[in-house]
Amino acid sequence: xxxxxxxxxxxxxxxxxxxxxxxxxxxxxxxxxxxxxxxxxxxxxxxxxxxxxxxxxxxxxxxxxxxxxxxxxxxxxxxxxxxxxxxxxxxxxxxxxxxxxxxxxxxxxxxxxxxxxxxxxxxxxxxxxxxxxxxxxxxxxxxxxxxxxxxxxxxxxxxxxxxxxxxxxxxxxxxxxxxxxxxxxxxxxxxxxxxxxxxxxxxxxxxxxxxxxxxxxxxxxxxxxxxxxxxxxxxxxxxxxxxxxxxxxxxxxxxxxxxxxxxxxxxxxxxxxxxxxxxxxxxxxxxxxxxxxxxxxxxxxxxxxxxxxxxxxxxxxxxxxxxxxxxxxxxxxxxxxxxxxxxxxxxxxxxxxxxxxxxxxxxxxxxxxxxxxxxxxxxxxxxxxxxxxxxxxxxxxxxxxxxxxxxxxxxxxxxxxxxxxxxxxxxxxxxxxxxxxxxxxxxxxxxxxxxxxxxxxxxxxxxxxxxxxxxxxxxxxxxxxxxxxxxxxxxxxxxxxxxxxxxxxxxxxxxxxxxxxxxxxxxxxxxx
Amino acid sequence: xxxxxxxxxxxxxxxxxxxxxxxxxxxxxxxxxxxxxxxxxxxxxxxxxxxxxxxxxxxxxxxxxxxxxxxxxxxxxxxxxxxxxxxxxxxxxxxxxxxxxxxxxxxxxxxxxxxxxxxxxxxxxxxxxxxxxxxxxxxxxxxxxxxxxxxxxxxxxxxxxxxxxxxxxxxxxxxxxxxxxxxxxxxxxxxxxxxxxxxxxxxxxxxxxxxxxxxxxxxxxxxxxxxxxxxxxxxxxxxxxxxxxxxxxxxxxxxxxxxxxxxxxxxxxxxxxxxxxxxxxxxxxxxxxxxxxxxxxxxxxxxxxxxxxxxxxxxxxxxxxxxxxxxxxxxxxxxxxxxxxxxxxxxxxxxxxxxxxxxxxxxxxxxxxxxxxxxxxxxxxxxxxxxxxxxxxxxxxxxxxxxxxxxxxxxxxxxxxxxxxxxxxxxxxxxxxxxxxx
Numbered sequence: 029x030x031x032x033x034x035x036x037x038x039x040x041x042x043x044x045x046x047x048x049x050x051x052x053x054x055x056x057x058x059x060x061x062x063x064x065x066x067x068x069x070x071x072x073x074x075x076x077x078x079x080x081x082x083x084x085x086x087x088x089x090x091x092x093x094x095x096x097x098x099x100x101x102x103x104x105x106x107x108x109x110x111x112x113x114x115x116x117x118x119x120x121x122x123x124x125x126x127x128x129x130x131x132x133x134x135x136x137x138x139x140x141x142x143x144x145x146x147x148x149x150x151x152x153x154x155x156x157x158x159x160x161x162x163x164x165x166x167x168x169x170x171x172x173x174x175x176x177x178x179x180x181x182x183x184x185x186x187x188x189x190x191x192x193x194x195x196x197x198x199x200x201x202x203x204x205x206x207x208x209x210x211x212x213x214x215x216x217x218x219x220x221x222x223x224x225x226x227x228x229x230x231x232x233x234x235x236x237x238x239x240x241x242x243x244x245x246x247x248x249x250x251x252x253x254x255x256x257x258x259x260x261x262x263x264x265x266x267x268x269x270x271x272x273x274x275x276x277x278x279x280x281x282x283x284x285x286x287x288x289x290x291x292x293x294x295x296x297x298x299x300x301x302x303x304x305x306x307x308x309x310x311x312x313x314x315x316x317x318x319x320x321x322x323x324x325x326x327x328x329x330x331x332x333x334x335x336x337x338x339x340x341x342x343x344x345x346x347x348x349x350x351x352x353x354x355x356x357x358x359x360x361x362x363x364x365x366x367x368x369x370x371x372x373x374x375x376x377x378x379x380x381x382x383x384x385x386x387x388x389x390x391x392x393x394x395x396x397x398x399x400x401x402x403x404x405x406x407x408x409x410x411x412x413x414x415x416x417x418x419x420x421x422x423x424x425x426x427x428x429x430x431x432x433x434x435x436x437x438x439x440x441x442x443x444x445x446x447x448x449x450x451x452x453x454x455x456x457x458x459x460x461x462x463x464x465x466x467x468x469x470x471x472x473x474x475x476x477x478x479x480x481x482x483x484x485x486x487x488x489x490x491x492x493x494x495x496x497x498x499x500x501x502x503x504x505x506x507x508x509x510x511x512x513x514x515x516x517x518x519x520x521x522x523x524x525x526x527x528x529x530x531x532x533x534x535x536x537x538x539x540x541x542x543x544x545x546x547x548x549x550x551x552x553x554x555x556x
Numbered sequence: 557x558x559x560x561x562x563x564x565x566x567x568x569x570x571x572x573x574x575x576x577x578x579x580x581x582x583x584x585x586x587x588x589x590x591x592x593x594x595x596x597x598x599x600x601x602x603x604x605x606x607x608x609x610x611x612x613x614x615x616x617x618x619x620x621x622x623x624x625x626x627x628x629x630x631x632x633x634x635x636x637x638x639x640x641x642x643x644x645x646x647x648x649x650x651x652x653x654x655x656x657x658x659x660x661x662x663x664x665x666x667x668x669x670x671x672x673x674x675x676x677x678x679x680x681x682x683x684x685x686x687x688x689x690x691x692x693x694x695x696x697x698x699x700x701x702x703x704x705x706x707x708x709x710x711x712x713x714x715x716x717x718x719x720x721x722x723x724x725x726x727x728x729x730x731x732x733x734x735x736x737x738x739x740x741x742x743x744x745x746x747x748x749x750x751x752x753x754x755x756x757x758x759x760x761x762x763x764x765x766x767x768x769x770x771x772x773x774x775x776x777x778x779x780x781x782x783x784x785x786x787x788x789x790x791x792x793x794x795x796x797x798x799x800x801x802x803x804x805x806x807x808x809x810x811x812x813x814x815x816x817x818x819x820x821x822x823x824x825x826x827x828x829x830x831x832x833x834x835x836x837x838x839x840x841x842x843x844x845x846x847x848x849x850x851x852x853x854x855x856x857x858x859x860x861x862x863x864x865x866x867x868x869x870x871x872x873x874x875x876x877x878x879x880x881x882x883x884x885x886x887x888x889x890x891x892x893x894x895x896x897x898x899x900x901x902x903x904x905x906x907x908x909x910x911x912x913x914x915x916x917x918x919x920x921x922x923x924x925x926x927x928x929x930x931x932x933x934x935x936x937x938x939x940x941x942x943x944x945x946x947x948x949x950x951x952x953x954x955x956x957x958x959x960x961x962x963x964x965x966x967x968x969x970x971x972x973x974x975x976x977x978x979x980x981x982x983x984x985x986x987x988x989x990x991x992x993x994x
Contacts, residue, residue: 136788136824138757141694141855153858160650178648211620213612213838249682249841253862260719261573265698285859286693286719324568355567391567408866422573425580426719429686429863434839436866 144285151508152177152277152524159518166544174540174548177518179276179333181486181538183460187453195442214434216427218247222437225444226411230396232447233454238379246412246423247437251397253430254410255282255327255361258393261422262357263289263324269359270294270312270326272304274489274525274532276333283327292316292323295528298491302335302480304328306346313354325357325391326350330378333361334525334534336485341376348387361395363485379413389415398440407436461486461538464545468537471549475556486538493531495556504530507555515551577718583938584609584710584957591951598976606981609951611766611919612972613800613836615897616890620836623882627875649860651680655870658877659844663829665883666799671811673846679856680870682841684796684830686863688715688760691826691845694855695790696722696757702792703727703745703759705737707922707958707965709766716760725749725756728961731924734913735768737761737776742783758790758824759783764797764807764917767958767967769898771801771917774808781813781825790824799834799887801917802895814848822848831873833919834890840869894919894971897978901970904982908989919971923952926964928992937963948988950981 137145147153155177164172223242230240248254263269265288271279273293283291294312296302309326316323326347330339339347351358360378382392396411409432414420444450469479469488480489496503501523508521511533522532540548579585587609596604653675660673681687696702698721704712705727716724727745729735742759749756759780763772772780784791793810801807814822827846832838842865845856877883901921902912913922929936934956941954955965970978 136790137849137851137855138693138695138697138700140697141851144855144858145851147858160648211617211837211839212614213610249864249866250861256862261570264570264572265721267570281858281861286862288698324570357567388567407868408864416569418569418573422569422578425578425714428683429689429715429719430682431841433682433841433866433869435869435872439868 140286140288150277150524151505151521155508155512155518155520158512162516164516171516173512173516173518174544174551175518176535176537176539176548177520178539179487179536181457181461182540183464183538184453184457187456191443191446191449192439195439195446211434214437216431217424218245218427218432219434219437219441221441222247222432222444225441226398226409228447229444229450230411232450234377234380238377238383240379240413244413244415244420246420246427247432248410248412248427249430249432250408251361251395251410252278252282254395254397254412255279255359256287257423257426257430258359258395258412258414258419259283259287259289260426261419262359262393263287265289266321267324268292268316268321270309270316270323272296272308272326272328272332274302274334274522274527276329277520277524279327289324290321292321293526294326296335298480298529298532302332302337302489304339304343304347306350309347309350323354323356325359327359327361329361329363330375331363331485333485334487334520334522334532335480335489336487337480338373338375341374341381344376344378344381348381348392351391352387355391357391357393359393359395361397363397382415390419391416393419407440408432409436409440464537464540464542467542467545468535468540468548471545472535472552475549475553477552487534487536490533490535491531492533493529496531499530501530504532507531508533510555511552515555517548517551572719575718577714579710579713579718582710582713582957583941584953587941587945587951587953590945594949596949596977596980598974602980603949605945605949605951606977606984607951607972608969608981609953609967610972611833611969612838613833613890613894613919614973615836615893615971616886617836619886619889623876623879623886649857649864651678651860651865652867652870652874654878655865655874656680658874659829661880662877662883663798663846665880665887666834667807667809667811668804671809671815673811677846677848677853679845679847679853679860680865681843681845681856681860682863682865683832683838684794684828684843685711685715687828687830687843687845688712688792688794689720690856690859690863691792691828691847691852692716692720692722693859694852695792695826696720697755698722699754700757701725701749701754703742703749703756705729705741705761705765707735707767707955707960709762710953710957712760722757723754725754726959727759730961731913731965734770735765735922737772737780739779739783742780746783746787756787756789758792760792760794762794762796763810764795764801766797766918767920767953767955768913768922769915769918769920769967770913770922771807774813777808777810777813781810781821784824785821788824790826792826792828794828796828796830796833797918798829799890800894800919802891802898803916804887804891806916819848823852824849826852835886837873840873841865842869842873897970897975900975900978901968901982904978905985908982908986909993910985910989913965920967920969923966923968924964925966926962928989929964932963934963941966944988948984950984 159173159175159177162172163169164174220242223245226247227240227242227245231238248257259269259282268290269283269292271283271291271293273295275293280291283289292312292315294304294308296304296308313323328339328347331337332339347358358378362377378392378394382389392415394413396413398407398409398411412423414423465488472479472488472490476494478491492507493499496507504521504523508519511517511519520534522530525534591605591607591609594604595601596606656675656678659678660675663673664671681690692702701723702716702725704724706729712724716722725745725748727737727741729737729741746756761772761780763777764770765772781791791810795809798807798809809827810825811827814825825848828843829846830843831840832842847853847856898915898921905912905923911924913924915921925940926932929940937954937956941952944950944952953967955967956963958967
């Protein structure tokens with residue numbers, strides 16, 4: 029892509045009025061014709077004052093609309109910015125900026141950065157930051173905030189820790205530390221031994237129903253860069269992805285922040301158990317078309333986050349049919365749940381569907397996050413799995429921006445090659461997650477809070493609509509605030525997940541110990 | 557199934573996916589391919605291609621190895637259960653506090669204590685590549701430009717432009733004053749951008765410079781800072797080679813300049829650092845954005861979710877970087893060894909009749925082959941480069957891939973091999989020049 033010269037962006041020259049934060053707004057508030065107003069006769073004064081005053085207030089109005097988060101006044105709640113239809117060069121650049129900053133403010137950081145800064149009032153981030161600063165600790169800070177907004181699995185850490193204690197030194201030092209060892213540059217898309225080990229592990233979790241091919245895989249430092257990278261490869265600035273809602277707040281970041289790609293939510297309702305239908309996909313697609321947005325694909329999570337549903341085989345087929353009809357991509361973000369005892373639910377990986385049916389494999393891309401599956405959040409490994417060679421090649425090059433440390437890779441290779449350990453771990457981890465899930469959901473039930481039927485994920489989707497007044501987003505956020513500041517529980521309100529029905533909350537419970545569950549329930553009871 | 561319909565060619569991809577802005581088709585990378593196909597080995601392949609295009613630091617590896625072997629037990633995350641729990645779970649973008657403190661402390665050590673660093677301004681990224689890209693995302697919009705002095709690291713074309721959509725406008729430097737950046741050149745670059753209606757958002761310098769292998773003088777840093785202030789733009793200083801300056805007092809960091817000005821106007825300044833070059837740990841993927849601007853720190857921290865450093869790596873390195881005895885010793889010995897290597901290669905090249913730019917830092921030297929070109933053109937430069945690659949079997953980086961305005965300059969790396977291998981390379985060059993003279 030030649031860096032062709034953009035058309036002039038018609039921004040007025042910056043005037044430096046940088047405040048302490050260094051952000052510059054360049055709308056000058058001009059008090060015009062002061063001199064005239066001070067002098068002259070009556071009629072002239074009035075004739076001057078009124079238009080001046082109007083002009084003055086108009087500028088103030090525009091200036092307040094242009095604020096880019098540089099002062100203490102709370103900006104309005106985050107909205108999806110209006111996107112103008114893509115046009116020619118100049119218009120295109122303007123519409124690009126408007127994705128991040130509706131009025132294209134000329135502050136000293138980029139529009140992308142300004143957009144991120146505005147997120148400060150998003151309850152998801154407020155909750156995370158606050159609970160970070162006032163973190164619950166049984167001994168040191170028993171009155172602190174219990175974090176139920178971060179989806180991470182601490183339940184089987186001790187199992188991993190024991191293994192690491194026994195094997196680390198050997199994994200690192202006995203290996204050749206030297207030139208070709210762990211300290212040197214290595215392929216950014218992951219060591220081939222690790223890819224093979226990961227492919228083997230994934231197949232093991234799926235009990236052999238899918239065989240994963242390491243050559244179709246690239247490894248990166250987590251699910252977020254994996255998703256972002258795919259979005260960069262599949263869509264241009266200003267394009268859009270359809271995403272069934274409610275969806276994880278992280279997707280707003282992963283899909284939109286740096287790429288300039290838009291999300292069109294595909295609302296799902298509790299009346300259908302939040303399942304995804306072709307009709308709603310079509311509706312969303314048409315909406316996008318009306319707004320002049322080119323849809324490049326659909327991004328689904330399986331199990332869905334935050335609801336916890338497994339996508340049925342039928343849903344997956346319908347999704348692929350829809351994608352084929354519109355000639356767009358499908359990105360599936362899968363957490364490897366593996367086969368479950370419950371005969372009513374089975375986890376079907378997109379990889380399985382793609383293998384068996386005659387769909388164009390080049391439109392399907394799968395992302396896996398090892399952090400959750402093997403409870404190794406610190407390791408930060410994400411997998412991009414694709415059959416599209418161009419995408420694989422491009423993402424391979426992009427991996428240089430988010431590569432996994434060779435240290436972590438070596439450890440993981442050793443760990444995955446210890447198949448006895450992996451088998452044990454999968455079994456123990458599953459049991460513990462199930463137990464915690466039953467405990468937590470049961471606890472909520474006793475409080476009169478019902479949850480969506482869980483698929484054994486590490487979170488639950490709770491219906492607290494009976495406890496909010498009014499039955500609206502406002503009521504939901506009031507309850508969220510009470511939970512955070514009074515009950516000292518950080519949960520994720522459904523509005524952050526773009527749920528169209530107020531009152532739903534996501535609770536991530538896999539970072540708790542069993543002992544803490546009654547405490548959590550007690551605290552929640554306080555504010556109901 | 558119904559009638560087989562031939563689908564039109566595959567579902568569309570983005571411009572980023574199909575473009576060549578990644579720049580990996582340039583000669584800089586082509587040379588690496590030649591090396592990969594026929595790598596030199598002292599015993600197994602003594603006629604293979606010697607890699608002199610990779611800026612990697614292996615001269616002080618033994619010091620690292622010694623430290624790791626002796627201290628791995630104590631950095632073992634199994635020490636206390638709770639310790640492990642907190643540490644392993646730090647998938648958060650804040651990073652381990654102990655590691656941020658360690659990075660800040662190490663950066664101070666490298667600058668001989670002449671500047672202070674606040675751990676709360678350290679944002680961790682998976683390598684300097686990610687740090688540079690991250691800053692570009694934060695400081696500039698698609699279509700905007702960063703001014704970068706030439707010659708510059710070829711990877712910038714990719715790191716600063718590919719996904720960000722930002723452009724690079726070169727600040728032309730030439731050999732008449734040893735490629736130093738002048739206020740005239742800065743103004744000219746800015747005016748050039750403005751005349752094309754491109755909005756300039758900042759200047760990005762590398763200090764010490766890659767590929768020049770020289771530190772930027774204090775006076776020049778002050779001029780660049782003044783220029784950035786006048787134009788109200790940002791200044792990014794990539795100081796990834798700061799620990800590789802041969803004489804500690806010859807390296808002046810922008811941090812020192814800011815400190816001497818009492819941090820006036822510092823919110824436009826940002827420093828990029830990494831452990832890949834100074835510590836020779838590129839595999840660990842440890843980089844940092846250090847910014848004096850609160851908004852940039854906040855944004856960078858949140859965006860660092862895309863490029864996190866694993867907590868094992870942070871944990872392991874935290875104790876090593878905080879160990880002042882080790883870091884002081886390492887930095888001192890590393891500087892001495894690099895200096896020795898530099899002198900070895902400079903003298904070797906001189907004996908062959910080749911001059912280099914006077915350098916004082918880095919893992920490479922900037923060699924002048926312009927007297928040996930058929931014509932003073934890039935074509936001739938690439939011709940001689942190909943000859944050196946295929947006949948002399950050395951992979952060196954041509955100045956044109958670094959956007960050098962004068963043909964005939966080459967970057968030659970010397971720290972990624974043993975002394976013996978370097979001798980072999982020098983002998984080959986000697987032979988080559990001798991033959992050419994005939």
